[in-house]
Amino acid sequence: MPVDALDARILRLLLEQPRTSVREYARILGIARGTLQARLDRLEREGVITGYGARLSLAALGHPVLAFVHIEVTQGHLDDVGTRLADIPEIIEVFSITGGGDLLTRVAARDNAHLEDVIQQVIRMPGVVRTRTEVVLRERVPQRTLPLVESIGRGAANVTPASNA
Numbered sequence: 040m041p042v043d044a045l046d047a048r049i050l051r052l053l054l055e056q057p058r059t060s061v062r063e064y065a066r067i068l069g070i071a072r073g074t075l076q077a078r079l080d081r082l083e084r085e086g087v088i089t090g091y092g093a094r095l096s097l098a099a100l101g102h103p104v105l106a107f108v109h110i111e112v113t114q115g116h117l118d119d120v121g122t123r124l125a126d127i128p129e130i131i132e133v134f135s136i137t138g139g140g141d142l143l144t145r146v147a148a149r150d151n152a153h154l155e156d157v158i159q160q161v162i163r164m165p166g167v168v169r170t171r172t173e174v175v176l177r178e179r180v181p182q183r184t185l186p187l188v189e190s191i192g193r194g195a196a197n198v199t200p201a202s203n204a
Contacts, residue, residue, distance in 0.1 A: 124142070
């Protein structure tokens, strides 16, 4: 298991109180600062913690229109198209997928006309065969990891040393 119960408690604090100091996290958890720092270093090294930073509102940044654009790519051009997509600032995520299409992108736009302009940029890329766009009407569950971390923590807390053997 990549994290144990203490790791899950640390991750929960990082998600709930991201601007708190390491010293304060250690105090809240009732562990030594060095122990906490060693855990954080290990979680970073193992790729559990991939970065730190503020979560931003796309709407407050003037880009309230969110869409998912599925992209079908000519065989052999997936890496090239992926690299080109990274050059478009409005494309905020790109995933290789199975099913209908080869890539799934998340696009933020100022309005529908701007979204169309971004899609036209994508369509003109060498290797892009076609696109299919789905516009988001409303976010029902915001991006989150805390419920998963809590579930993993509960599972890790239920594992006893004897059951690990």
